[in-house]
Amino acid sequence: MRPTDNQNDDSCEVRVGEDTEVLINQNVDDLSENRSYSRADPNSSSSQVQSRYWYPAMRFSVFFRVFIAVDSLVTVVLWLSGGDSEYFIDNIEKYHFRQSVFDVAVISLLKVPLYFLLIHHLERTTILSFDSPQNPTESVNRIHKQLFIRQQKKYIALLCILSFLIFSFALVKGSFILKQVLEQDVEFHSIHRTYYACVIWNIVASVACLVLSGVSGLAMKKLQNQRVMRYYNSLGQEVDQSGKPLATTASLYKLFVLAKPEAGLIVAGSFALLVTTAVQTIAPLFFGRVVDAALKSMADLNRTVMILLLIYLGGAVFSLFRSWMFTLAGQRFVARLRKQLFRSIVLQEIAFFDVNRTGELCNRLASDTQEVQKAVTVNMSMLCRYLLQIIGSLVLMFYLNAALTGVLLAIVPVVSLSAMQYGKFVRKIGKLLQDRLADGGTVAEEALSSMRTVKSFSGETKADMLYSDCITESYKIGKKLALAQGSMDGLFSLLAYGAISAVLWYGGKLVYDNSQDPNTGITAGLLTSFLLYTLQVAMGFALLSSLYGDFMQAVGASVRIFALLDRKPDIFVPSNPLILSSLTGEIEFKNVSFTYPSRPETQVLKGMSFRVEPGQVVALVGPSGGGKSTVVSLIERFYDPNEGEILIGGCDLKLLDLTWFRQQVAMVSQEPTLFACSIKENIAYGREASMDEILEAAKQANAHEFVLQFEQGYDTLVGERGVRLSGGQKQRIAIARALIMNPSLLLLDEATSALDAESEYLVQEAVERAMKGRTVIVIAHRLSTVRSAHKVIVIDRGHIAEMGTHEELLAQHGVYKKLVLRQLTAGQPTRNEDEEKPGDLSQRSPNSHVEPSTDREDGNLNSGNSYSNDGFVFDGDNSVDLIDLK
Numbered sequence: 001m002r003p004t005d006n007q008n009d010d011s012c013e014v015r016v017g018e019d020t021e022v023l024i025n026q027n028v029d030d031l032s033e034n035r036s037y038s039r040a041d042p043n044s045s046s047s048q049v050q051s052r053y054w055y056p057a058m059r060f061s062v063f064f065r066v067f068i069a070v071d072s073l074v075t076v077v078l079w080l081s082g083g084d085s086e087y088f089i090d091n092i093e094k095y096h097f098r099q100s101v102f103d104v105a106v107i108s109l110l111k112v113p114l115y116f117l118l119i120h121h122l123e124r125t126t127i128l129s130f131d132s133p134q135n136p137t138e139s140v141n142r143i144h145k146q147l148f149i150r151q152q153k154k155y156i157a158l159l160c161i162l163s164f165l166i167f168s169f170a171l172v173k174g175s176f177i178l179k180q181v182l183e184q185d186v187e188f189h190s191i192h193r194t195y196y197a198c199v200i201w202n203i204v205a206s207v208a209c210l211v212l213s214g215v216s217g218l219a220m221k222k223l224q225n226q227r228v229m230r231y232y233n234s235l236g237q238e239v240d241q242s243g244k245p246l247a248t249t250a251s252l253y254k255l256f257v258l259a260k261p262e263a264g265l266i267v268a269g270s271f272a273l274l275v276t277t278a279v280q281t282i283a284p285l286f287f288g289r290v291v292d293a294a295l296k297s298m299a300d301l302n303r304t305v306m307i308l309l310l311i312y313l314g315g316a317v318f319s320l321f322r323s324w325m326f327t328l329a330g331q332r333f334v335a336r337l338r339k340q341l342f343r344s345i346v347l348q349e350i351a352f353f354d355v356n357r358t359g360e361l362c363n364r365l366a367s368d369t370q371e372v373q374k375a376v377t378v379n380m381s382m383l384c385r386y387l388l389q390i391i392g393s394l395v396l397m398f399y400l401n402a403a404l405t406g407v408l409l410a411i412v413p414v415v416s417l418s419a420m421q422y423g424k425f426v427r428k429i430g431k432l433l434q435d436r437l438a439d440g441g442t443v444a445e446e447a448l449s450s451m452r453t454v455k456s457f458s459g460e461t462k463a464d465m466l467y468s469d470c471i472t473e474s475y476k477i478g479k480k481l482a483l484a485q486g487s488m489d490g491l492f493s494l495l496a497y498g499a500i501s502a503v504l505w506y507g508g509k510l511v512y513d514n515s516q517d518p519n520t521g522i523t524a525g526l527l528t529s530f531l532l533y534t535l536q537v538a539m540g541f542a543l544l545s546s547l548y549g550d551f552m553q554a555v556g557a558s559v560r561i562f563a564l565l566d567r568k569p570d571i572f573v574p575s576n577p578l579i580l581s582s583l584t585g586e587i588e589f590k591n592v593s594f595t596y597p598s599r600p601e602t603q604v605l606k607g608m609s610f611r612v613e614p615g616q617v618v619a620l621v622g623p624s625g626g627g628k629s630t631v632v633s634l635i636e637r638f639y640d641p642n643e644g645e646i647l648i649g650g651c652d653l654k655l656l657d658l659t660w661f662r663q664q665v666a667m668v669s670q671e672p673t674l675f676a677c678s679i680k681e682n683i684a685y686g687r688e689a690s691m692d693e694i695l696e697a698a699k700q701a702n703a704h705e706f707v708l709q710f711e712q713g714y715d716t717l718v719g720e721r722g723v724r725l726s727g728g729q730k731q732r733i734a735i736a737r738a739l740i741m742n743p744s745l746l747l748l749d750e751a752t753s754a755l756d757a758e759s760e761y762l763v764q765e766a767v768e769r770a771m772k773g774r775t776v777i778v779i780a781h782r783l784s785t786v787r788s789a790h791k792v793i794v795i796d797r798g799h800i801a802e803m804g805t806h807e808e809l810l811a812q813h814g815v816y817k818k819l820v821l822r823q824l825t826a827g828q829p830t831r832n833e834d835e836e837k838p839g840d841l842s843q844r845s846p847n848s849h850v851e852p853s854t855d856r857e858d859g860n861l862n863s864g865n866s867y868s869n870d871g872f873v874f875d876g877d878n879s880v881d882l883i884d885l886k
């Protein structure tokens with residue numbers, strides 16, 4: 001951590017509590033609670049880290065303020081609830097010190113702002129008087145410290161005086177009233193009992209305030225130990241001291257904020273829900289009435305059943321409406337959430353995809369979003385419904401028979417506590433199950449998307465076993481979940497039926513009492529209603545308990561969703577990105593070092609420096625794993641270097657507008673990936689293009705001929721990753737895709753894959769055409785490419801081993817010469833010549849050594865001669881027999 005910048009503006013930001021932010025303006029230059037410094041790594045977007053002190057929400061000043069607010073509320077409620085309105089008005093109009101508490105209420109209302117103000121200033125001056133151990137150079141100077149301490153004392157004194165005055169008043173008033181009560185003064189009319197309570201409460205509260213004011217000085221000192229330093233990057237994300245974003249926490253509240261746009265639908269659904277719940281709550285009452293009516297007369301029975309039917313009809317209409325609104329809200333919510341989540345994922349930096357598996361990310365999009373959707377809509381509606389149903393039923397049960405309800409309620413706490421424990425348990429097992437299922441999903445995704453590789457290695461059984469293992473694991477957890485759920489369901493049933501039996505017994509006794517004496521006990525109809533309510537309450541509790549589990553699962557899913565949603569791409573974005581007037585293709589690597597974030601212990605590039613002039617063709621060669629592709633990835637700015645600079649046209653690549661820059665650059669890789677759409681759409685992937693432009697690009701890339709041979713021409717679908725095209729065809733479409741961008745800088749990873757001679761010739765010709773008039777950086781595998789390059793850079797283990805033209809490097813008798821010799825010695829004709837291809841400047845297999853062919857010495861590797869494709873080695877410093885070219 002390197003402090004660089006003391007924010008010497010006139011404001012000092014002090015974050016107080018979790019969600020309280022206090023901005024204090026002051027004219028003290030050298031004091032700041034809000035400091036910023038740069039991280040050692042300047043490449044991250046979060047390199048500018050700000051630190052702030054946070055004070056806990058549960059602290060003295062908050063407690064004091066809450067107490068004052070509660071005190072005032074209690075006093076006012078006691079005052080307002082004292083007697084009828086006439087008595088109340090009398091107390092104000094004919095105010096009497098010993099008969100009225102009007103003065104107490106007014107004082108308690110007035111003291112709220114006074115206390116709040118004093119407590120606020122006391123806390124503020126205390127905070128300002130603290131030194132900062134984080135940065136002693138920014139500590140408060142002595143004069144200011146004294147000043148703040150003096151102010152702090154002044155506020156404590158004011159608090160004590162205020163509390164003392166209020167206490168004295170309360171005590172005097174209380175004493176007067178007590179004296180009159182004790183002396184049984186004839187002139188004293190006994191006041192309403194809530195007024196007595198008000199006076200007593202006032203005395204107790206004022207004593208408490210006096211004590212709190214007295215200890216406020218001590219409590220304020222504790223603030224210094226309670227404060228916590230928190231760090232934020234320039235995006236406002238909380239980070240640790242090294243600048244890494246902290247894991248996101250999720251809460252149900254955050255989830256509901258996410259569902260805000262659906263508030264209208266949810267409110268409409270909730271209204272319908274209220275009506276349906278009311279219907280369900282009233283219905284049992286009518287069941288009882290039906291029983292009693294049946295015992296009276298047919299007319300009574302018909303009328304009661306008709307009313308019941310009408311009530312049910314209304315309930316059904318609103319039930320339809322409720323279900324429609326909530327389902328619609330859920331669908332809208334999940335669609336939006338998935339879009340947001342996908343956007344957030346695709347915006348992440350490439351390093352993120354090095355460590356996060358595709359299958360897992362797809363799972364977040366599919367199943368986690370589903371869980372969350374269920375929680376905020378369906379589960380939420382069920383929660384409200386069952387809660388209302390339980391409350392409504394209980395109220396009606398009290399109304400029907402309080403004693404019977406008491407019997408039932410004795411069992412409720414046991415059920416609720418078990419439900420909570422059950423929810424926790426289910427949440428834990430549910431999360432495990434989700435994780436295992438996600439693993440299974442990833443394995444399946446991997447296998448299915450690489451079906452050709454799986455089949456060519458006869459890997460069906462292996463893939464099958466891998467997937468089976470994952471599913472078996474999830475099944476084992478599922479078994480536990482089933483047992484837990486089953487046993488808990490059994491326990492709940494036992495409790496519910498136990499409650500019903502108890503109610504039945506006691507209710508039966510009351511019905512029996514009623515049959516003996518109609519003035520006692522209850523009727524059979526009332527018992528029926530009561531039993532139905534009991535069932536309703538028991539069912540409500542049972543369903544609520546399962547909802548708790550669902551909510552907890554949703555919280556688990558939302559933690560993962562928010563971690564993705566809130567994640568800011570860890571790539572530096574300049575506040576004013578630059579767009580150059582033109583991209584000449586001039587590139588300079590200045591002492592660039594790089595380590596992949598996913599493998600921090602291995603430095604891949606070590607202080608690499610080179611220049612590429614505009615219009616040059618630069619070939620990167622070297623042993624496998626040396627770092628050639630990494631150089632290309634850094635130029636594409638998939639990653640930022642850890643040290644050094646990459647200059648594009650003299651400007652730091654990090655300062656350029658990334659979207660603009662990438663539009664000027666095109667990449668053709670060895671094994672290009674096409675998208676599962678038409679050829680036309682694949683060629684125009686980088687930008688909107690007319691059909692003429694597409695045709696022109698395809699012609700340039702030698703693709704036009706073969707595309708026309710397809711029945712559907714440019715509308716032919718290429719299949720997933722272009723699987724319906726041959727290797728050479730895919731490469732030519734990829735070249736067309738690059739050409740249509742008319743890039744100033746072309747990045748090429750020359751194909752080494754086995755193409756037939758004709759196809760290879762066509763690809764090579766297209767590549768050569770594409771290279772004309774552009775700056776090109778090519779990871780070269782062919783001698784012909786290297787020979788025609790303006791500059792050859794030999795990269796070995798992250799260093800530039802050699803640099804120069806082909807001829808210069810050959811003259812050096814170094815790594816490059818070895819490399820060329822290996823290629824030349826690699827072209828041993830094999831028995832099955834038709835299937836084999838020319839050598840490769842960066843292949844590995846330690847194979848044969850043969851006499852160089854004349855064609856190859858000429859650099860003409862595309863003559864149609866066939867050589868062993870893997871007959872060439874360069875693997876670090878492996879020694880091989882060298883044939884001196886001379």
Ligand SMILES: Nc1ncnc2c1ncn2[C@@H]1O[C@H](COP(=O)(O)OP(=O)(O)OP(=O)(O)O)[C@@H](O)[C@H]1O
Nearest residue numbers: 354596598599604623624625626627628629630842
């Ligand atoms: N995404 C990645 N995460 C971690 N390490 C990586 C990543 N990509 C490459 N590496 C490692 O970086 C080193 C250089 O790899 P790079 O692909 O740049 O070599 P290369 O010279 O292009 O090799 P090849 O010619 O075989 O393609 C290798 O050790 C490789 O394992």
